[in-house]
Amino acid sequence: MWYNAGMELYFAPMEGVTDYIYRRIHRRFFPGVDRYFAPFLSPTQNHVFSPRELRQVLPANNEGIPLVPQLLTKNAGDFLWAARALADMGYEEVDLNAGCPSGTVTAKGKGAGLLADPDGLRRLLDGIFAAAPAAVSVKTRLGVRDPAEFERILAIYNDYPIRRLIIHARTKNDQYTGPVRMDTFRQAMKNARMPVCYNGDVRTAADIRALGEELPGTAAVMIGRGLAADPALVSRVKGQTVAPDALRRFHEALCDAYCAAFGGPGSAIHRMKAIWSFMLQSFEGGAAYEKRLGKAKRWPEFLSLTEEVLRTLAPKTAEPSRFETKI
Ligand SMILES: Cc1cc2nc3c(=O)[nH]c(=O)nc-3n(C[C@H](O)[C@H](O)[C@H](O)COP(=O)(O)O)c2cc1C
Structure with a gap:
């Protein structure tokens, strides 16, 4: 199976599925994923990780796994505290969640709720990049209601040294279904100043190959449900040996x-x-x-x-x- 070898393949964060136990066992049987993104941690003002959160990111629990922890917050101070704690554990990159569409999350202005307030998003990024102790990537949706919102949102992202921009090519209101917004993604690819990672509805090896061929500038493809459904997908595409059983x-x-x-x-x-x-x-x-x-x-x-x-x-x-x- 030919694929664009310059394009990395990532396992998307999936709360309730891709915890450290799953990641470790997945990597043992199905090698080849370039990076695993951990489901979000929610740093609070107390500036302590709960024991449950700590277990998820402890280096000892993630040995040999190229892992990017993710944070869900709208508060730069809380982000920086957690990013510092993660950097001290040895993580080189921390991801900001700007995509979670859940009503309870967005009502508090977090996740995809960040996209409803572009000025607030800019203030958050100002605070984060003023003192970020590690590289920061952002996992984003295209907007709240309308993919046209992304032009303004991307102009904001472009003002910061974001390590990689992972775009789930849907709006918050799209939730997880309906066609992905490829036209907006294509436009974003042209205008983004940072490496862009495509995310949304990649299910098969043919999908990965098609994206590599059609969008050769895409730095990476992130796969969630498709990889949870077919855990061998990335190994197969990369020609890694997977035991028949x-x-x-x-x-x-x-x-x-x-x-x-x-x-x-x-x-x-x-x-x-x-x-x-x-x-x-x-x-x-x-x-x-x-x-x-x-x-x-x-x-x-x-x-x-x-x-x-x-x-x-x-x-x-x-x-x-x-x-x-x-x-
Ligand atoms: C059960 C489940 C849990 C998820 N948890 C997270 C999460 O913790 N952080 C995040 O950024 N996205 C989360 N997502 C979104 C996925 O990372 C991904 O962006 C989305 O499913 C679209 O990609 P896919 O079509 O390849 O699954 C979750 C999705 C599902 C279905």
Whole structure:
């Protein structure tokens, strides 16, 4: 599979999925991801990480993983405190979340809520870049309601030495569905002064290849749901060796690790069901298992259903890229 080797491939942050346990096991079975972005931490005014947050970013828990921690805040002082703590742990880059579309987050002016107030965004970036102890990347949406908002937003980003700008090519109101806004992304690629990373709806190797061919200036592609659905996607594209039974062993390692970390299968089952809700999408006929798996209450029932999927369903065969026609 040819792909534009100059284009890096990143695992998107996914709260409730790509925690440190998942990342470690993913990397063991499916090498090749250039960077993992950690789900956001929310630094508060107390300037302490909770034990749960600390576990996610402790270097000992992320050994051998090229990791970029992410912060969700609208307060420059809180960002700088957390970025300093992360820099002291050895992180070279910290990401600002300007994309989370959840109502509770945006109502407080955070995540994609930052985009509703361009002057506030500029003040935040002024504060951050006045004293940033590490490189800062930004993961952004195109705007709140209308992708046309991005022209003004990008003009602001362009005034700062942002390490990389990751663009989820949707607005806040688009949430996670509907067509990605390729025209606006293309325009942004032309006008951005920093390296740009594309994000949104990349599902297949053909999608990655199409983006590499059509948008050769893209520094990187970030993949979330597509990689959670098909954990081998990046390894395959990069020609990395993946064992034929890697998915089964990945699943087994996750089961063991979450049972150990969460104190037993009663809690681990919720996390494993969330992971499988994505993985089912990469099997022919996987949709038929969604409800059954969702309803599984007990661990043995969960294990026998997932075993049935692994044993009887075929992985989806390559589909044509949806990007070839969009671009
Ligand atoms: C369950 C879930 C959790 C997510 N958590 C985060 C997060 O913590 N930080 C963030 O910037 N984006 C988060 N996202 C957004 C993804 O990183 C990504 O931008 C989005 O899913 C679009 O990319 P995709 O189509 O490749 O999944 C999350 C998305 C999902 C579905």
